[in-house]
Amino acid sequence: MDKNTTSRIIIVEGRTDRDKLRLVLDEPVEIICTNGTLGDERLEQLLAYLEDKEAYLLADADSSGAKLRQMFNREFPQVHHLYTQKMYREVAATPEEYLAQILAKAHFAVKDRPPRV
Secondary structure (H helix, E strand, C coil): CCCCCCCEEEEECCHHHHHHHHHHECCCCEEEECCCCCCHHHHHHHHHHHCCCEEEEEECCCHHHHHHHHHHHHHCCCCEEEECCCCCCCHHHCCHHHHHHHHHHCCCCECCCCCCC
16 A cells, blocks of 8 residues: 555455456556455554545455445445446456446546457
8 A cells, every 4th residue: 555646545356356447547546455355454454544535445246345345334434335237246347338437427537448458
């Protein structure tokens, strides 16, 4: 976690989710990966880091994503939730065009036509 970045942060579950968002975003945004379930120590560090930041959570539409959302609702209720559709299940499997819509609605700058991978 880099202290010299923007005050807006997107939290995702994994590296492939982060890589997919980077294809769509047209502004520098810190993207933090939880890499699965957060342990108590890692959670405390993350919550301290997020304290003065505007945080967005974009989790998969599955049971792991639901657990992560519940944890953030309990521990950091000011997080803004962003959702992919259940039919895509994973952020990494969500089409770039749909991710661009999700992010644009949250007032992130997105590329006009995200590149195809």
